Amino acid sequence: MQTLFRGKHFVTLRDWSQDEVETLLRVSMQLKMDFAMGKINDMLKNQTIFLMFFEQSTRTRNSMEAGITQLGGHAHFLDTSTMQVSHGETAKDTAIILGRMGHAIACRYCNWGYGNKYINEMAKWSPVPVMNLQCDLYHPMQAIADLMTIHEKFGTTKKLKVSIIWAYAESHKKPISVPLSQVLFFPRFGMEVVLAHPKGWELPDWVIAEAKANAERYGGSVTVTDDEAYAYKDAHIVIPKNWGNWVTDQTGLTTTGAVKVVDDKLMAHKAWKCTEEKIATADRDVVYMHALPADRNNEVEDSVIDGPHSIVYDEAENRLHTAKAVMALTMGGRGR
Template structure:
């Protein structure tokens, strides 16, 4: 166990070593047990967390705010449009000032080419930990909840287990690429054989792909890429299928929508799930476009773990906050 994560930022998935991630998971399971038994675990009594949102949220706000309260502290919800950021507060001001008001700063900013840089600039000026609630490159706390859920369902020995990370069609908007990028970085470190499936226009960042391949090599795990959704699903133990935008092809939303609409057949339905193993689990970070991105039959079916996954957001994030904000 890596026992001292005090003061550490969590912005990218590789900011913490595999051993440090395992420490977070162990603490998360302990906090989950305490929550189930009604045992007090106010490790952050009188501590405060600033939650700065540039992008709307359901699970992220709810899980951080509730988790901070359970740890004995307080989380302040701050919508960027209610601040003076648009009138001159720079990243340096936000880091310096919030770093003096609060004991931690959590930020969600997914604008392409802006969000990750913003988080890192705030972190460089802050005296307290900066936690990434999602940027355009990474979604590390979602990924911690995901590996926590996979281990709960499939056991700690994930060697030779096949995980599909697949694009899926959605009609609502061009979603960030941060979830699949975090998944392909983190999951190979735990021995999972990852198959990334997407249409040609929906590639991920080249540097992320290189890091994922290296993580798989070090762990002795597989990492493959295909443009065939059904082939990817075959004999999978874990199916993680969600939409993301063709952001490396175009940042124009209208052009991106035209590209996206070419692939309406990329829906996770029961026929495709039947290609996976009988006990395969279906995962999605939510919200999902029901009966467009995934059928209700799958999302509400016996293989779906999406609500366990959503719950684990809170437990994993509590572990990160307890370890970094002490």
């Protein structure tokens, strides 16, 4: 099957086929090897990507900026508070104008009920590829880096028990986009996914339905539970991470939920923390993953995130290589 990548948007991995994802992984691996060997890849020489951020960022911004530089291009960091977006300029107008000035647009916008709609509106009108750097629903850049990391560590994804576990945090009200993307994506690669969270932190119903359909099609499984101990038991991969509790309708797109970051309902689940004791119940060779930043000593003990089972820095590094692959394919790739 011939796959054309040039100009393809990267808004959600739901729009990327298995073949396309496999190509993306292979390119990521090759670019990582080239980077390690000091090989210059200036395949995007003199190309410009605009990076629009409505929120703060460390890994995402720097993986994109460093990545495009290493490919011979240049990134313009755009703080949207200093753009005319802050005065009401539409996604359509912004996308068309930036698209005529450069070669790609990337955007992070996590405001619940608005972010994904905004990025899709830009993709509708943009003459160049649009990349989602995280919205209220999806974080495809994180999910593809996670998949690459799992491939590296295990050599396969089949029949791995991967537990995505809600964890207590006080730092800020974190979007659901990371666990949502993982729950949808991992079953496509034969993983046995467990989603564990206290009652009240459910993901939208359509997410679970689609994840189970993916599992049935590709030989994985999806289990949803409020039993934290079950999630850790014999797991090959644990991903304990906080996400906000959202009150959703059947489409999962309403905007109401807990307003405060820390409230009585959250405090009642302070025991949902990744500890050495819980890690000890997992597989002997279990790995601990986290998209970072972790709320240390709330989400996870230091002895775990800094311990022998943690691969969070490898996972974070792979954000560079997968970001480069996304840009190389969508801004320059003609096919395979």
